[in-house]
Amino acid sequence: MPYVNIKITREGVTTDQKAELISGATDLLVRVLNKNPATTFVTIDEVELEDWGVGGLPVEQYRRKAAS
Amino acid sequence: MPYVNIKITREGVTTDQKAELISGATDLLVRVLNKNPATTFVTIDEVELEDWGVGGLPVEQYRRKAAS
Amino acid sequence: MPYVNIKITREGVTTDQKAELISGATDLLVRVLNKNPATTFVTIDEVELEDWGVGGLPVEQYRRKAAS
Amino acid sequence: MPYVNIKITREGVTTDQKAELISGATDLLVRVLNKNPATTFVTIDEVELEDWGVGGLPVEQYRRKAAS
Amino acid sequence: MPYVNIKITREGVTTDQKAELISGATDLLVRVLNKNPATTFVTIDEVELEDWGVGGLPVEQYRRKAAS
Amino acid sequence: MPYVNIKITREGVTTDQKAELISGATDLLVRVLNKNPATTFVTIDEVELEDWGVGGLPVEQYRRKAAS
Numbered sequence: 001m002p003y004v005n006i007k008i009t010r011e012g013v014t015t016d017q018k019a020e021l022i023s024g025a026t027d028l029l030v031r032v033l034n035k036n037p038a039t040t041f042v043t044i045d046e047v048e049l050e051d052w053g054v055g056g057l058p059v060e061q062y063r064r065k066a067a068s
Numbered sequence: 069m070p071y072v073n074i075k076i077t078r079e080g081v082t083t084d085q086k087a088e089l090i091s092g093a094t095d096l097l098v099r100v101l102n103k104n105p106a107t108t109f110v111t112i113d114e115v116e117l118e119d120w121g122v123g124g125l126p127v128e129q130y131r132r133k134a135a136s
Numbered sequence: 137m138p139y140v141n142i143k144i145t146r147e148g149v150t151t152d153q154k155a156e157l158i159s160g161a162t163d164l165l166v167r168v169l170n171k172n173p174a175t176t177f178v179t180i181d182e183v184e185l186e187d188w189g190v191g192g193l194p195v196e197q198y199r200r201k202a203a204s
Numbered sequence: 205m206p207y208v209n210i211k212i213t214r215e216g217v218t219t220d221q222k223a224e225l226i227s228g229a230t231d232l233l234v235r236v237l238n239k240n241p242a243t244t245f246v247t248i249d250e251v252e253l254e255d256w257g258v259g260g261l262p263v264e265q266y267r268r269k270a271a272s
Numbered sequence: 273m274p275y276v277n278i279k280i281t282r283e284g285v286t287t288d289q290k291a292e293l294i295s296g297a298t299d300l301l302v303r304v305l306n307k308n309p310a311t312t313f314v315t316i317d318e319v320e321l322e323d324w325g326v327g328g329l330p331v332e333q334y335r336r337k338a339a340s
Numbered sequence: 341m342p343y344v345n346i347k348i349t350r351e352g353v354t355t356d357q358k359a360e361l362i363s364g365a366t367d368l369l370v371r372v373l374n375k376n377p378a379t380t381f382v383t384i385d386e387v388e389l390e391d392w393g394v395g396g397l398p399v400e401q402y403r404r405k406a407a408s
Contacts, residue, residue, distance in 0.1 A: 001326055003139060003177060003279040006301075007247060013305065015118050019129075020304045022121030025276075028296040032289050033280065039326065041139060041177065042121035043075060050219050053226030053246035054273055054311065061223075069190055071343060071381060072161075075139040076169065083254050085168050087265075090257030092164040097142075100156045101149065107190065109343060109381065110257035111211060122137055122175065143383060151322050155333075158325030178325035179279060186355050189362030189382035197359075205394055207275060207313060207347040210369075217373065224372045229344075232364040236357050237348065243394065245275060245313065258341055258379065287390050291401075294393030314393035315347060 001039035002029045009059060010046035018044055069107035070097045077127060078114035086112055137175035138165045145195060146182035154180055205243035206233045213263060214250035222248055273311035274301045281331060282318035290316055341379035342369045349399060350386035358384055 004025045022042045029035040052059045055066075072093045090110045097103040120127045123134075140161045158178045165171040188195045191202075208229045226246045233239040256263045259270075276297045294314045301307040324331045327338075344365045362382045369375040392399045395406075 005277045007275040017304050018118050019126050022126055023124045024300040026124035032292045037124045043115050044119040047247050050222050051248040056227045056230035056241045058223050058226055071143040073141045086254050087262050088168045090262055091260045094260035096160040100153050105260045111251050112255040154322050155330050158330055159328045162328035173328045179319050180323040183383050186358050187384040192363045192366035192377045194359050194362055209345045211343040221372050228368040236360045290390050291398050294398055295396045298396035309396045315387050316391040
């Protein structure tokens with residue numbers, strides 16, 4: 001009975017892409033550990049860009065700096 | 069000083085129901101482990117239906133399939 | 137299909153007490169939100185005392201200070 | 205490669221304050237554990253007041269009671 | 273820069289299986305959302321059987337009941 | 341009443357360093373958001389190296405590859 005949580009930045013991910021993440025993560029647990037899909041939960045958290053930091057900066061500033 | 073996180077699907081849960089979850093979870097920790105309510109935190113995350121998967125499918129598809 | 141995570145300090149909690157936390161948290165979701173127990177997960181994390189802080193101090197130092 | 209998650213109540217925290225939390229948490233990991241900022245993630249969750257409980261009550265009720 | 277957390281019961285998962293979970297989860301984020309693997313973190317939590325509940329029971333009791 | 345969770349790899353972090361993380365994270369919330377330290381919780385999770393992945397690889401393999 002695995003529980004998978006996927007955190008991604010909120011940047012226009014579609015409902016179809018979310019369904020792919022859910023099926024892909026479930027398949028992974030079935031394939032590697034032979035888990036039962038019926039007791040495998042996947043939750044997705046979309047995190048606002050200003051709420052995600054890397055390199056000590058909010059994501060957008062980090063990307064601008066990395067690109068410059 | 070326990071910390072309880074409750075994740076549920078976002079489906080019209082009321083403020084009163086949330087207050088019941090908070091008091092119920094706190095009472096549980098007090099009753100079973102004699103914890104101090106003043107240092108017991110409870111947070112509730114409401115997760116969009118498209119962000120919760122079970123059986124490899126988003127919740128709504130899973131329910132339709134289970135009901136069919 | 138709720139998911140409940142309970143974090144407590146590691147201080148001799150017994151297997152029976154854990155079972156009480158699991159049944160109590162599940163009952164709470166059933167009672168307040170009419171959730172299905174079969175798709176309600178509860179996980180318990182026991183956190184070492186040196187890994188939990190409150191008031192800016194590890195728990196044990198905090199308790200000694202509060203008691204003095 | 206640390207991962208820091210900060211949960212706070214949603215009460216008008218500004219983008220600048222979030223950037224300070226991100227840089228401050230990252231600096232802390234660099235200073236104490238010599239971690240590489242480029243592989244240090246920080247995420248911030250703003251939790252609605254009705255979704256955060258302490259003392260068995262939602263935060264606002266708890267504050268009113270504590271102030272009375 | 274996704275962050276994936278996988279919680280599974282502690283039941284003899286091998287280091288190789290963990291490596292498969294890590295590569296599989298990372299590949300999923302690359303394939304579906306075109307994320308950069310270098311900024312994709314995966315963490316695995318192995319949860320003791322007595323710390324995981326479903327159906328209001330610790331996992332082992334739940335399995336025995338389901339099998340009977 | 342913030343809650344901060346810090347996940348780091350398990351690599352010989354000392355009790356004193358953990359206390360510094362706890363005081364530093366608490367001070368950060370006090371300084372930036374004027375939070376009350378008495379209701380600020382910090383928890384630290386030490387994650388085994390084989391349970392942390394980046395770049396699609398367990399940390400140790402990732403480091404060897406990056407260093408080569």
